[in-house]
Amino acid sequence: MTLAVDLAALHRLQNPRAVVVDTRQWAQHVGIVAKDSDAAVGFTTRHVIRRDFPRNSCDRKTALKNAHSRFKTDRHVYVGVEDSRILAEGSEWEFLYVETAAEMAGWLLGDDTCDDRTLRARLRKLF
Template identity: 45%
Template structure:
């Protein structure tokens, strides 16, 4: 994914999209190299987002809090003045929401492919039943 290299992008992940990634913390760290602001939005209660981001050791620049996704994305757009605002989501509803609030939409699968992030289901497929990586198999 190309943020232009100037950090002039705000990147928001729907919590469900972040949960589909094998290493959300590494994704956030990598995204910070080409994004000025990175955060999480969700319809879930604040404690769900907070618990997930703490567990994954993710430092977010913003999160939705008690607001819904639409209000959160509008607020983030108003507060964080960047050239691009990109919303990574998982559904047609996320795509529609991005269109409604003036954000670019990127499905998590496309974002993962472009940025070379591993999806959680791909990581599970490469591990044997004991959790060992299969790349050492003949």
């Protein structure tokens, strides 16, 4: 299986690194797709997450298409959020909402309202 996770979905998980490590036990390839590839690189660096998909500046749909061509596995599953569902439609990727995937795999959801940028903004207001 090839698993693609949208960066927005990773932000909703309590421990994204643990999720990716867990996923690697049953998926041959795990990649992260994002609207902003620099944000994805920063996130994966901060959380020490290895990415199988190459870093590039293409959009998410192109990244999924490239990964599907590159990784020949029996299934291609894309875990995302509401606005990413349309990317899987008409493609050869199965789509799962992050909440559904979390429930199926036993992953814990976190507070998606408090990512690193939000926390820094809140701290700036306080000080």
